[in-house]
Amino acid sequence: MRHTLLIMCVGVGLSACEDSSTPSIQGETMPAHLLTASEYNTTVQDLLGTPSRPADFFPAVSASEFDANVGVLSTLSSVQREALFNAASDVVEEAFKSPELTSRLVTCMPASDTDTTCARTLVTSLGRRAFRRSLDAEEVDAYLNTYRSARTTLEMGHVEAVAHVLRVMLSSPSFFLRIERPGKGKEPIEPAALASRLSYLLWGSMPDDTLLDAAERGELDDDAALRAMTDRMLDDPRGQRFVSRFLGQWLGTVRLSSHNVDPTRFRQWTPTVATAVEGQANTFLSGFVTGTTPWSELFSAPHPASAAVQPLLAADPSTLKRRGFLTLPAYLTLSSHSDRTSPTSRAKGVITSLFCTDMTPPPGVVTELPANEGGTSPKTVRERLEAHRRNPACSGCHNMLDPIGLSLENFDAVGRYRTQDEGQPIDASGTYQGTSFTEVSGLMPLLAADPRLGTCAPHKLFSFAMRRSLDEADYLRAEKLAETWKAGTFRELLHEIVVSPAFRGHTEEAP
Structure with missing residues (x-):
């Protein structure tokens, strides 16, 4: 194990491992933290070209909202370190089994056994990509020595020695941790650190060469250039990762693959339909990010067509026009038992x-709706909720919740339309903030007009972008973002966040 830890500390110094339980915060740099499981997987895939997902088998770690992993260093155990070391070995071995991937990684051959020009070029280029920044001179020398040792002491050929160097790089905290270094002069953080903030925000992965080159040329100092880079990255196929990583985690669609549906009650819910339902939801949400649909239309935007979802829509009456997030089969299923x-x-x-x-309910309050007592006259969900609401401890929350939830009772636990519950006609009427409606289409405009729709999203995205729970100053910043954004597209909101002083690492007074 000692040998393992020494290898893992190459490139950042032993102090990074020895003091890993108390990561420091310098200025506006983020605390050093583990790549999330999804980030580790996508970074490995983008770096090596393999389809591997080794982090799916890493030991579970505690994480804050959006599984940001900030502060997880305090719980980085020997088991986790061993898993990271083994993953580095496995993914490099897989990549170098492929001649095509090997040729992409090993782009030159030495002129002789003593020639190290090619090795230096590979150490510099591979290290820059793996560590998301240019290597310091001493780091280049250290990895070049690793290469030389592999060739001489371990008697490896050139390709095998390059693979060995990559294994060591991927075992370093500079790879599996997000480590931001302070900038020089007036720069609050290194330009490469800003590039990583942007790439892990939008792609959940390492920066590409275009982004790193722009950062090192100082181009990200310019607001217009930073917005243009954001657009380029959103328009890249990798931009779709933002939809699942941010909106998917926030709104829960990433949980569809593991959501349990009773197959004896809902035979239309097949693996094919489940996959299509998730795809439809992601396409719907993409419209707010890469399209032109403003967030203010969340409750009214049309659904993307999907032939595979049709089994769940077969019972829809001709007068029903499904629109908005709440009537997507994805949302209706996820929010059901x-x-x-x-x-x-x-x-x-x-x-x-x-x-x-x-x-959050008061302590001791029962939050689960009691099961139906059965008998000859089982009660509808509305009837059971009405009885539950008679409890004064429950009425406060349920008076707010029940009108919204009951408006969706015409849709069963997988989103199919129905007209009866327990043999009784469904009553989907209610009153929201003093205004009555007869069914869900009447509720949607009322929800869209609620100002919280436009203020909540900036809070969530700012937290996601900054890898932290919001403090009082952050709330004020997010409120200012909401005033500027006015529930427009997420592209517009991302523009405002990436040029903000906080995202760029500047120390600033709260607005």
């Missing part, structure tokens, strides 16, 4: 996730 709907969960998805309003 495996065997029945959950009006409370459906409403909480709006109030807590979309409106950022805390709905």
